[in-house]
Amino acid sequence: MPGAPNRPPEKAAAPPPPPTPEPPEKRALRRLAPSRVALLLDTWKGPPSPDLLGPFRKAEEAFAHGDYATATTSLDLLSVRFAEPRWATLPEPFRLLRVAIPAPVPPHWDPDHALTPAEKDAKKARRAADDQLALANGCLAWAGAHGVDTADLAPRVEGAAARITEPAGLAPFYEEIDAFWTGLYGRLPAPKSGPSAPAPAAAAEPEEA
Secondary structure: OOOOOOOOOOOOOOOOOOOOOOOHHHHHHHHHHHHHHHHHOHHHOOOOOHHHHHHHHHHHHHHHOOOHHHHHHHHHHHHHHHOOOOOOOOOOOHHHHOOOOOOOOOHHHOOOOOOOHHHHHHHHHHHHHHHHHHHHHHHHHHHHHOOOOOOOOHHHHHHHHHHOOOOOOOHHHHHHHHHHHHHHHOOOOOOOOOOOOOOOOOOOOOOOO
16 A cells, blocks of 8 residues: 555564473472371371371382372372361361362352463462462471471572562472472471281181091
8 A cells, every 4th residue: 555654564472482391209299298297297196097198108109219190199199088077177278288179160150260271370370389388388387396407498488488479480489399398308207107907816727636
């Protein structure tokens, strides 16, 4: 068209690069370490049930052998066990380790219904980071009350709290929180087992006539 400015067509903004998958061992440890503290809580008033210790120990064994898929599956089972009403109620923030069972609601009642998929993912990621920070603070409080030295680890939690709102994303937050879990996990005692059931007595052989 005569007189129209000779401008090149505008280029569409490049889509953001896909997020780098996080190492599976870090994702597993973020659940394994606070789960160990949860099983050490005074709430149990003694050794936790074998129904809780079983999946936890399977998760620890798999984690130690680098089988993070089995560790995650076992932690999923433990989270279901934590939610069962037959166990003592876990205190906050360790309730976050229970499997989430949201109540069914119509889609238009869901406050996230109108969000875009990217906004939903961002909100879910921030909620997970908030949960991690709450669990880290809960574990610090437990450690302080039970003689576990965390003087060098507390600044990691403080750093994570300061970085959770950084515009660069949550990578700096998890750098701090993962260092905390790594340092704490090796200092935690193992949950105690209850007394094992005695082996059944062997039946007496019949006397020969």
